[in-house]
Amino acid sequence: MTRPPQRATAFAPASASNLAVGFDILGHPAGPTGDRVTVTRRGEPGIVITGVTGVAGPLPMDPAANTATVGLLRMLDEVRPGFGLEVSIEKGIPLGSGTGGSAASAVAGIVAANALLPEPLEPAALFRYALMGEAVASGAVHGDNVAPCLFGGLVLVRSAEPMDVVTLPVPATLRCAMARPHQRLDTRAARQVLPSAYPLHDVIRQTANLAGVVAGCCTGDLALVGRSLRDVLIEPHRAALIPGFYEVKEAAMKAGALGCSISGAGPSLFAWCDGDAIADAVCDAMVAAFAACGVASDGWTCAVGGPGARVEEVS
């Protein structure tokens, strides 16, 4: 009889969500940065957080308050595998950056723990546990970071509970340029600036653009995507929270982006581009524009349909 695995490490990528037209429903991975979680079997039940390293500031060491472990607690409670977990978290994604850091920690923890279970869980179960961690951080249950982080690809979260996640086709040349200011914007604060209700006229324009983006991605019509990647509903309310927003967006568009808006709740911005060369130029332009506004930032480019979380090591 072989000894069951004692320790597993999983990596989960950053992600860009909302994507201008898909508030709470659209997202895609935005690596290469991400969070890494290592879980180790312990004889006693329950969870102990043994360490938090990386780019994040102080994080709760109470497993019931940490996004990486809230879902894990529930998983152990429901699955009852007969062991507890020591959890070590390596944050590669800054908190409050709008690039899915809470989702990545939650996903990495669940995916790592899943590798220690005698019978791996179904995708829907992994999704549900990871959502619990995300909800702690954002104050709302929405899967548009968890789903792309967990499954990869450009995803539509038609429903988070019950899970209905649809992977959308991605045009071959579509790329994403990201710019992440060295500032923190609390997701809950970014939610509080949103009106509770939206005029029908704006809803119609937003839905028309959403349909254009989805149809453009499905049919490979990047011109349609470019005409449609415009946020009339959410961006106008959140832009003021992001120093340099309009300057950076203008710089991205001038450099050839198909569209540019807020990644997640911000302050990071994303820009979709046709091809690597334009994505590189747009990325440089965005970082330069942030700098011109006195804001330091990191920039990088990535695929729109990239891979999700992966188990890196089991021993």
Place this chain on the structure above:
Amino acid sequence: MTRPPQRATAFAPASASNLAVGFDILGHPAGPTGDRVTVTRRGEPGIVITGVTGVAGPLPMDPAANTATVGLLRMLDEVRPGFGLEVSIEKGIPLGSGTGGSAASAVAGIVAANALLPEPLEPAALFRYALMGEAVASGAVHGDNVAPCLFGGLVLVRSAEPMDVVTLPVPATLRCAMARPHQRLDTRAARQVLPSAYPLHDVIRQTANLAGVVAGCCTGDLALVGRSLRDVLIEPHRAALIPGFYEVKEAAMKAGALGCSISGAGPSLFAWCDGDAIADAVCDAMVAAFAACGVASDGWTCAVGGPGARVEEVS
């Protein structure tokens, strides 16, 4: 030198719009019924309506107030072809039925007149003139009846002004069942029951469903279309205006429809179905359910990506 054409007749089909998830932005033809307009050159400038026949009640004989001629007046004013028009209208679509009667009259008039012009107009110009007629009837500029009626196909009106009309792929087996009660519902009245603003939570659900329907049509995933063809935004407010709505919808779903909701502003209902056999059964079930509620109705089935307006005769 050949004599220029003196008379032209055009036919424009009924249409189903809104389609549960695409208020003011989605529509498709819903023939075989439609309106027919004959235009005849006259030496004097301006327009004279010489007759209105068919299923409609009394219609304005003033060309500035009739949906079939408002756009024509503007066309003559801008194009200045050197002649006026006698216009005869044969209504096949009852007014206030929710199946695009105003749009069909406007489109048929424009398409017929276009056949008499020395140089035919661009599609965008035809669309713009036809929209003017539609606006007279509905009190709002929205192209989700005019576009499918004019161009055919399942169309997304990303923007009416300027025109950005996208033809969406239609799954091969997708069919539509229609049921039109013998009752009239004024489009303006149906607009007045709509709230001016919508909660973010409902907007998120509606957009998730819209994205599902568009993606499902583009990728041929009718199961996704079926899960997504649900209106949480508009239908709840308008259902009360349609006697028998919930009974007819339930009957359609029990008979196997992918989804069922209000066609246009109602009171007609549409139901999307997978295949002819189910569409026939759904159609029968809808008409029977209306009858059980004491409401007489016509039922028919049609393609979702059927043809738009056509010139029938030029002489």
